[in-house]
Amino acid sequence: MLDSSTLYLVLIMAGFILVAVIVIHQHNCSDLVRRKSNEVENAVTQLTQKTQALEQAIVTLKTEIEEIDEQTVLLQFETPS
Amino acid sequence: MMIPTVALGIGILAFLFLYQVISRNKVSKMNSLAMQKQNAQSKYEFMLNHKRELKKELEEKKRKLATLRNNQQGIKTISSDDLEIKDIDDNEKVSRYLIQHGKITMEQNIKVLKKWKYCRWTTSASASQWDSSTSKPPNKPSRSTRFIQNPRRSTRPLPYCSNKEPHRFLDAALSISEF
Numbered sequence: 001m002l003d004s005s006t007l008y009l010v011l012i013m014a015g016f017i018l019v020a021v022i023v024i025h026q027h028n029c030s031d032l033v034r035r036k037s038n039e040v041e042n043a044v045t046q047l048t049q050k051t052q053a054l055e056q057a058i059v060t061l062k063t064e065i066e067e068i069d070e071q072t073v074l075l076q077f078e079t080p081s
Numbered sequence: 082m083m084i085p086t087v088a089l090g091i092g093i094l095a096f097l098f099l100y101q102v103i104s105r106n107k108v109s110k111m112n113s114l115a116m117q118k119q120n121a122q123s124k125y126e127f128m129l130n131h132k133r134e135l136k137k138e139l140e141e142k143k144r145k146l147a148t149l150r151n152n153q154q155g156i157k158t159i160s161s162d163d164l165e166i167k168d169i170d171d172n173e174k175v176s177r178y179l180i181q182h183g184k185i186t187m188e189q190n191i192k193v194l195k196k197w198k199y200c201r202w203t204t205s206a207s208a209s210q211w212d213s214s215t216s217k218p219p220n221k222p223s224r225s226t227r228f229i230q231n232p233r234r235s236t237r238p239l240p241y242c243s244n245k246e247p248h249r250f251l252d253a254a255l256s257i258s259e260f
Contacts, residue, residue: 007085011092014089018095022096025104029103029106033114036110040114040115043121043122044121047122047125050125051124051125054125054131054132055128058132065135065138065139068139068142068143071146072142075146075149076149078153
């Protein structure tokens, strides 16, 4: 059987190993999250730009549709029934 | 002996707890990031669909307006469907279908169309010769017919160009594509 000092030494070494495992795991996880967040940020920025361009296009299209509606209504009034 | 055992147990429990906490934290962050991306993507797709619908609506309204204007001016617009004009023959439809499905290339299509026209021309020539002679088939086939019937001169056999069987453009196109 081990004497007490050897046992304490083994326990302390085990504690160090467990702490090292925790630190490595934390580092891996944070690295993964950082990469993913960068990727998502880029994608979201691109999509936001595209969405803004689409919004502008939609506004233009709506204006054109309104103009055409007005012209159609005018023509319908002018056309003899 | 009691104290080291308890310390070991507490250490292992703390390790497991911390490990779980870190893993859960990572999973929740990844999920929230994925949700963020999904939201942006869905918003973009919604806007895209909305734009498409608006474009379609605009085109329809433009068409209606043009019809109204033409009606006012006394011109009635009419589409090709109304006139029932069929400017595409069956061969063109078949060749379009084959090109669309990647069975033949454009060059092969042009090649088979040329051969097809040639075959039609030769068969019509031989048929007219047959009609002109009352009882016998023509003794001397024309130059073009000889070219098809003589296996020495043509390096590649043309099964779809025989005079006995009806022409089938689809078979011809597929046999060309296999070469």
